Amino acid sequence: MVPDAEFTSYYGRPVIKEPVWEVPDVPAYLFLGGLAGASSVLAAGAQLAGYRELTRISKVAALGAITLSGVALVHDLGRPGRFLNMLRVFKPSSPMSVGSWLLAGYGPVAGAAALAEVTGTFPRAGAAATAGAGLLGPAIATYTAALICDTAVPAWHEAHREMPYVFAGSAASAAGGLGLLLTRPADAQPARNLAVLGASVELVAKRALMSRLAATPGQSLAEPYERGQAGVVLRVAEVLTAGGLAGAALGGRSRAVSALSGAALVAASAMTRYGIFQAGMASARDPKYVIVPQRTRREHAERSRGNVTSSRPSA
Numbered sequence: 001m002v003p004d005a006e007f008t009s010y011y012g013r014p015v016i017k018e019p020v021w022e023v024p025d026v027p028a029y030l031f032l033g034g035l036a037g038a039s040s041v042l043a044a045g046a047q048l049a050g051y052r053e054l055t056r057i058s059k060v061a062a063l064g065a066i067t068l069s070g071v072a073l074v075h076d077l078g079r080p081g082r083f084l085n086m087l088r089v090f091k092p093s094s095p096m097s098v099g100s101w102l103l104a105g106y107g108p109v110a111g112a113a114a115l116a117e118v119t120g121t122f123p124r125a126g127a128a129a130t131a132g133a134g135l136l137g138p139a140i141a142t143y144t145a146a147l148i149c150d151t152a153v154p155a156w157h158e159a160h161r162e163m164p165y166v167f168a169g170s171a172a173s174a175a176g177g178l179g180l181l182l183t184r185p186a187d188a189q190p191a192r193n194l195a196v197l198g199a200s201v202e203l204v205a206k207r208a209l210m211s212r213l214a215a216t217p218g219q220s221l222a223e224p225y226e227r228g229q230a231g232v233v234l235r236v237a238e239v240l241t242a243g244g245l246a247g248a249a250l251g252g253r254s255r256a257v258s259a260l261s262g263a264a265l266v267a268a269s270a271m272t273r274y275g276i277f278q279a280g281m282a283s284a285r286d287p288k289y290v291i292v293p294q295r296t297r298r299e300h301a302e303r304s305r306g307n308v309t310s311s312r313p314s315a
Contacts, residue, residue: 015287016152023277025076030144030273032069033103034171035178035266036062037140038198040110042175044134046190047127053187054179056117061178062133063114066107066140073103095146102143106136141171148280154290155224155283156276158213165205166276170269172198177244177265180258185251188258192248195265199245202272206238221289224279234275240268 043058074080087104091097109132116126145167149160156163172194179191213222225234247261283289 015290016284018281018284019151019153021277022076023274025072027270027274027277029069029072029076030148030167030277031174031270032065032072033144034141034167034269034273035174036065036069036110037106037137037142038171038175038194039065039178040106040113040130040133040137040140041172042179042190042194043113044130044137045194046179047130049190051187051190054183054191057182058175058179058191059110059114059117059130059133061175061182062110062137066103066110070103070107095143095150099143099147102136102139106133106140109133109136138168142168148276151280152290153280153284155213155221156280158216158221159209162205162209162212163276166202166209166272169198169200169202169205170272173202173241173244173265174198174269176248177262177269180248180251180262181266182262185253185255185258191262192251192258195248195262196245199241199248199265199268203238203241203245206272221283224283224286224289225275228278228282230275230278230282233271233278237268237271237275240264240271244268 039058039062043055043062046054046058070083074083077083083100086097086100089097090101109129112129113126113133116122116129142164145163146160148156149163151157176191176193176195176198180188180195183191210222210225213225214220216222224230241264244261244264247257247264251257251261
């Protein structure tokens with residue numbers, strides 16, 4: 001019996017070019033954008049429900065997070081003009097183009113909502129800006145999932161079904177966690193609800209993602225998420241998410257438990273984005289994650305076509 005040959009690429013070189021995105025700029029951009037979008041949703045809901053302290057904290061958090069996210073993006077691009085160049089056209093089929101226009105529209109309304117809240121001026125304009133930021137918030141929190149999945153990076157591209165749910169849950173748990181951390185328990189009920197919902201969605205979506213990638217024909221694309229630095233970071237993030245979820249659900253009126261739960265959820269969200277980023281980079285560097293699944297899918301397709309052909313009745 002001849003043993004199965006191990007896959008190697010030409011001179012051991014990567015098959016695809018690793019993205020040139022830098023650390024910590026891009027992981028911070030992914031995390032802060034999600035935190036900003038979900039915070040605007042939380043602010044809009046808290047304002048409608050009459051939670052004034054949480055409303056103010058969430059609006060300021062949204063403005064601060066989207067500002068820092070923009071700084072991280074521009075720093076990675078190298079100069080501000082490159083971001084402005086992305087606004088020269090609008091291409092609905094490009095997540096980068098859509099995301100650039102979302103940022104350009106969301107930033108001003110999030111800023112106006114926070115400014116009106118802090119200064120107490122222009123209440124009607126502030127309410128309109130809050131509603132606008134709340135409507136754009138879900139897209140801001142999740143478009144980066146489409147952005148990374150619309151690449152040739154195997155661990156990202158093959159995770160396109162579940163990744164938006166992972167990002168949405170992670171963003172919601174971060175925004176809810178920040179509300180729990182900075183708000184008195186009596187005024188934090190909407191934040192607690194959002195934290196519990198977001199953490200639950202994130203954990204379920206992440207498990208679904210890992211299960212499907214583990215069943216990838218030929219080569220498990222779950223490996224980049226389970227091994228090396230990415231694996232360690234994601235495991236710690238999952239523990240923190242589960243702990244933060246339990247604390248948010250059971251903490252009740254305890255200020256200490258709420259604050260610890262909130263801090264755990266914010267940290268877990270940041271670590272989740274970083275771990276996903278590193279997993280994608282690792283899969284791009286290793287050619288087996290590119291070639292082996294493609295080869296296996298092609299073989300399965302050829303077998304299927306052969307079975308269909310052989311099952312047809314002869315003339």
